[in-house]
Amino acid sequence: MAQAPNTPAAGRGKSKELPEHLKAYKNVWVFVELEHGRVHPVSWELLTEGRKLAAALNVDLAGVVLGPSGEGTDSAVAEAFHYGADRVYLVEDPLLENYRTDPFTKAMTDLVNTHKPEVLLLGASTLGRDLAGAVATTLATGLTADCTELAIDPNRNMAATRPTFGGSLLCTIMTQQARPQMATVRPRVMAMGEPDRSRSGEVVRERLDMVEEDIVTKVLDFIPDADSNQAQLAFADIVVAGGLGLQKPENIKLVKDLAAVLGAEYGCSRPLIQKGWMTADRQIGQTGKTIRPRLYIAAGISGAIQHRVGSEGADQILAINIDPNAPIFDFAHHGIVGDALEILPALTEAFRQRLAVDRLAG
Amino acid sequence: MTQREHFDAIVVGAGPAGNSAALVMARGGLNVLQIERGEYPGAKNVQGAILYADAIERLIPDFRDSAPLERHVIEQRMWMLDDEAFVGTSYRSDRFNEQRPNRYTIIRAQFDKWFSSKVKEAGALVVCETTVTGLLKDKRGRVIGVSTDRDQGEVTADVVVLADGVNALIGSRAGLRKELTPNDVALGVKETIFMPREVIDARFNLKGNEGVVIEAAGSITAGMAGTAFLYTNGDSVSIGIGCLISDFKTSGVRPYYLLEKFKQHPSIAPLIEGGEVKEYAAHMLPEGGYNAIPQLYGDGWVVAGDAAQMLNAVHREGSNLAMTSGRLAAETIVAAKAKGKAMTASTLKAYKRALDDSFVIKDLKKYRRLPNVLHNNKHFFTDYPRLLTNAAETMLRVDGVSKKEKEKSVMGSFRAERGLRGLAIDILKMNRAWR
Amino acid sequence: MSQGLNMVVCIKQVPDSAQIRVHPVTNTIMRQGVPTIINPYDLHALEAAMALRDRLGGTVTVLTMGPPMAATALRKALGHGADRGILLSDRFFAGADTLATSYALTSAIQKIGESRPVDIVFTGKQTIDGDTAQVGPGIARRMGLNQLTYVSAIPTIDQEAGEITVHRRAEGGVQVLKTKLPCLITMLEATNVLRRGSLPDMLRAERAEVETWNAEAAGVEDIGKCGMKGSPTKVSKVFAPSPRAEKAKMVEGDTAEAKARVAIDALAETDPQLLSVIARQPALAS
């Protein structure tokens, strides 16, 4: 990814012919992030997105699965097909049990050098970012991090769009003279498609050319997070959030009350985290969680761009703000101009009644 | 054990007063340490402001070549506002589009930073993010240095220049002066509202780097003694309002509320419509005037700028008084050093003499009665604006009533509100205060 | 007797992104007057390095690649207690993406290591302007350092044995990793609080000459791998997010209760399944 540019770089991205030796690079790859027998959902989101890119390029979509042999790996392979992969590149090796930079980088770069994909997508998770940086440097190719939009331009280059300058702006970045074109995408930024359980495809197996002695770094232990109850904001169907418009920490209760009636997760804008009104895992936005709920209710949130990029993926947004000109109304679907401290309790009560009626009706 | 470092002079604060003092002393060959608590000089001084060329020109003659100046002022409007309307005067002249304009709008954060870069070029050592917490004194009570809020934070010097601004905490803490009273300080709140240059040019009828200043008074201060202003910067306007702390205390009005009201006033709102508030700041101003000036020097110390109450509230001049007093203090010290004199009270007394001879003290003396008059006669801010706007409206409306009758009704309204005696006294008071 | 650890901390001067505005007419970035700060994540890296210096002794060199004004960032770091500052500045470095940045920084770190081998290179987790988290891994790859990203703690370090253990944030938990020096660590935020330097530190920082290295001084071998030339990615455009075509439909009503009811109707009209989805939510309250 290019560093934040100094000027809107008109003309900098002049398109040039791809060097001859890179023309052999074909197909779109998605790294299927498998750890502790579980696949990170961002991988399925990326396969869904990768399908579109592959279609635009008229090439195949492949998943890359790296892991020890066993049930987890088998099901990751199967599921990769369900989520749209035409082919899966599989490296099975006990060294790939716990994530470490060296063996994963080696496995990935060897695969790329052998099978030559033109696009390689990874999740912008801690694992994905660790791996992407090492792989891109080893392959001396371009990497665009944290993309929010991917597209194929008329010259078959991937145009990767991402926020820059703390999210106030977006920029589109291209890798025209190197392959593969790499990008990472944050969880929940892309939509996940419905799996098709009937799909399957070709598995291409490769070996990891490495022994434990080659790997300097050892995993001594893995300490799972104690708080498994951590906010599941990113995956919630309904999210209610409050901003500075709540005015006092006590008023967070109004958000929680509504969330409880809706069976929703609750969250907030960044200033509330900074004030210590909520824990950091509940921040929604660019530097917090990206959410994609079916319904997002935002109360007393102005809708700053950093908040917007993390929430506008919601199917429906209902915004409550006292200021009819608040920017949040620019991207919300429904708006209530009014005092959140009055509207929130009213909504809680109205929902409670509606749900009771609905439930009675069956 | 670590040794305390020793300097010829320590300057507390990197505002206009401190920067002027440090610059002159460093140029005079002194080994100068300047200490500023802000992240960088100007960081705490976020306001936009008016810069008067004369004072800075005496220090940096070619300042126009490199200083971050926003616009030069070609028009000054003075408005008396009531709740809906205003009467006003203005002066605008193309002659202000001169080679070396006399007044500029500036953004203090940028200007102070630039000024500080000149101080560093002159050879002073500038340390930021460090707060001076007290003065070091020897057994005989002479000031010999400062302590700061950092580890191993003491430094010594032959002389300490206190230019720490309106609160003047260091001087009060060290018992060099009495504490400020709420009558001596005003609280100004201010916003910088961002708007594209072209919009400002169009709304204020400007081109190039021309700028406008609006000074306003009246019922917008909700019956308190105070004034409001609006300055045009390059691509923002600075807008603010200030009143005496004592008035805020008695009235219970919140400063921010006043600013909001001012911004919504029908004469102001269209000028800033659509703008984005970029910065909000509150800052105090020493408005006690001549009578509030503290002791200005002593053994091993001098005080300059706002810390010495050097602010002319009537003309909203402060930075120029600060620069001038900082410069005069430094010149006194450089001269004494050249003669090898110790920095005793009797040596530093020359600073006070220089100040007395300058416009600084002369101007402050001229207005010495004004703070009191305004403070004790709030009707200047309530009744008069309303009477004046009503009068203007009555006279301007053409409705079949004869001019003579109109004049009578206007005079009647003045008399009814203030009484003949009251009017006469007001005029007298104002005259005396202004003299 | 060992001389302690030789550590390099990479810091970047970035615009305080909170203060960047887009010109509403021309849609270009307005950077004028926007203050610059040290990338906040890098401060944790700096503190982590100084904390190791407290434990084992050694030197902390701060390194930045940027325009001449980036010297301010180094001076600041010195004021916090770093020992030495090096500014990597050359017009050839301009326009670098992460690949080219890691190349230039690697050259400089190798140069620093000529007099005494570098034990640990620190970087921040990511920058707030580039936000890529890739420069650290890039340096590690190029220098063949053991790569430790998202580190939250360094419980043990044994210089004799050349071993270090760290806590690394992973998905769903913390990995305890053991590896050999030399290594590269990218520090996680909120792991430590940067110390305030002493007054003598501040005086030293203000007086210090920041060493400025151009490409040649940094021992860069291949200029073609630097700056815009050495960057495979190109920014093709920068733009402000476009407003959504439609603004929110405003819910009308005289009272809060009325508004609430109308709002629910509106939501249910757009998404007829919504209420039944809600009714199925697990955490339903009474």
Ligand SMILES: Cc1cc2nc3c(=O)[nH]c(=O)nc-3n(C[C@H](O)[C@H](O)[C@H](O)COP(=O)(O)OP(=O)(O)OC[C@H]3O[C@@H](n4cnc5c(N)ncnc54)[C@H](O)[C@@H]3O)c2cc1C
């Ligand atoms: C690098 C960077 C990253 C950032 N990342 C994030 C991020 O991830 N997430 C995030 O949220 N922010 C982020 N921010 C901060 C962001 O720029 C905004 O400052 C923040 O989102 C504003 O929060 P807010 O809307 O709660 O507060 P404000 O902007 O103060 O808005 C409060 C709103 O409440 C309304 N209001 C007031 N009273 C009432 C009432 N009684 N009833 C109803 N409405 C009322 C007001 O009209 C106003 O619109 C980031 C900023 C930067 C610089």
Ligand SMILES: Cc1cc2nc3c(=O)[nH]c(=O)nc-3n(C[C@H](O)[C@H](O)[C@H](O)COP(=O)(O)OP(=O)(O)OC[C@H]3O[C@@H](n4cnc5c(N)ncnc54)[C@H](O)[C@@H]3O)c2cc1C
């Ligand atoms: C709203 C407003 C508008 C104004 N408009 C104008 C105008 O248009 N034109 C004009 O000429 N004047 C104006 N003034 C007045 C002007 O700002 C002051 O008179 C001027 O800044 C005084 O300069 P100074 O150097 O004495 O103090 P300051 O500018 O206040 O500088 C003092 C410095 O010392 C530092 N400091 C304080 N305590 C310590 C400590 N303990 N340790 C270390 N550092 C410390 C502070 O951080 C500060 O940087 C205005 C003031 C206000 C509040």
Ligand SMILES: Nc1ncnc2c1ncn2[C@@H]1O[C@H](COP(=O)(O)O)[C@@H](O)[C@H]1O
């Ligand atoms: N120009 C630079 N100079 C020095 N260090 C840098 C530079 N750019 C990035 N870094 C370091 O690399 C880390 C990750 O940056 P990034 O990949 O841009 O998110 C930062 O936290 C810094 O420690």
